[in-house]
Amino acid sequence: MITTLNDTTASAIDKKMIEMRETFGANTIGRVLTLIIIATGDIEEPLEAAISASHEHPARVLVVDADPEAETSGLDAEIRVGRDAGAGEIVILRARGEIMSSLDTLVMALLLPDAPIVTWWPETAPSAPVHDVLGSMSQRRITDAAACAGPLDTLKRLRRGYTSGDSDLAWSRLTRWRGLVASAFEVPPVTVPQRVEVSGAADNPSVVLLAAWLSHSLGVDAEIVETTSGTTDSIGVHGVRLIREDGVIDLTRVSDDSIVMTLPSDDSGQHVTMPRRTLSELLAEELRRLDPDEVYGEVLATAFSAIDDSGTYASGKPEPTDRVLPDAAAVATAAAESAASQLATALDQRNLAHLVVTGGTVGTATARALPAALAAADVDVSRLHLWWGDERFVDPDSSDRNEVAVREGLLEPLQESGMPARNIHVMPSPADGMSLEEAAARYGQQLDQSGGDEPFRTRGRAFFDVLMLGVGPDGHIASLFPEHPDQRQVGASAIAVTGSPKPPPERVSLTWPVLNSARHVALLVAGEEKADAVAAAHGTINPWPVPASAVRGLGSTTWFLDEAAAAQLTR
């Protein structure tokens, strides 16, 4: 039985469901969970999987089929009970426009009382599922990196935002492979392989996760061997090879249904039936175990090197634009005016705004141009917070400190205009009685606490409104230098940098995830000695050799350049 309600409300849907259940003679007793499906494309395939899985796990299924871009706001609903809903009941919520901002309230009104909640994103994945408005109320959050655009980048983002209770169907697709490999591993004499190879498509998230699982659990190198695309097996894991002292164990997928296993002692090839699993089988497996899958979390954490991950913080955001100005002074004025207008907008929308300033030549000049620009844009500086992207760890009054360079030109005028001293977040110096590491940890803590009860780097949404960055001739930003090991530290918001190639050697710097948590990024550059770095940073996102290439704002990234710094640009 299917009923459609147009321009409706949560309470009207609830009332209708009760009515339909009574008419149909169905009841909610026996429903074991609420499954929320966040649909972005075709809803029939995930819905079919949910209906099929409902025979094992009778559920209330809420499909959120939203169109946030719609000009008009409203909600239509389709309710299915009885045969049309398998062993569950289904509500398809078609939400348009503004109503999306109260999606959580709407869904909450339709949840089964006292039953676990599972949220499934069949084709998209939020960077941190737990911080999604519906993910945050769920015990289990299921994504499918393989079904998303950019599967590996998706997996890297999921790794960054992982919280216990997250899972991904690219991992569930490996359950049988993991069982088979574990049984092959038991073939006597039981020895740890010296090396492992996983073959399959290199951009397939299951292939990457299987290699990471083997390497994590066996403590050996696991290499991914790419299979030629176009073969029947290029769609998933093609095979696993365990290279042991006594020979090789090969597990090879030969069809959609079976695997051939060859052993060191027997290369005749035993056929093992192992059909590829359907979406409903994968979903049913996920719903079977609602406790967190900690192994997935561990494997995800080891699947990529931290530095590969850094590039993903910048990916998927709007492309940078250039503003070329006659000279350094014009760069500073234009960047200050642009920041002031962005901060004015931020304060129109929110109670507080956060600005990150930087050191260096143009960075300091821009900071000094800010008081006038903020006054012209009528920015209420009492609600503005000031942070630094990096600081040199030297005496508090040393002219080497980025903060000292702007005390007179920025901090004093802002305080005179009403900025409270507590809003100025200066990085600690040795005079605060801390080691470099303690100073970095203290600043990171201060940032995390200002971002809320969770470290803001995991939120997948902006914290800073405007982030200003200078760029060194080597392409460094803040104190993240090319091919410098401290660049790899992404687990904290601020880090201690030692052995900086540019003096002074000891510094505190914000890290990749934090630098990429801004709405608007402004890169401030002048001088011909920067032209090569600017050109390199306009290429692909590649943090390790070219840090300036790998920072992007969620709303905009603007390069403020003088003509000399822009000289090598072709676009």
Ligand SMILES: O=C1O[C@H](COP(=O)(O)O)[C@@H](O)[C@H](O)[C@H]1O
């Ligand atoms: O050392 C630093 O260098 C960069 C760039 O400085 P510049 O003088 O070449 O413009 C700066 O942004 C950073 O804050 C600073 O600590």
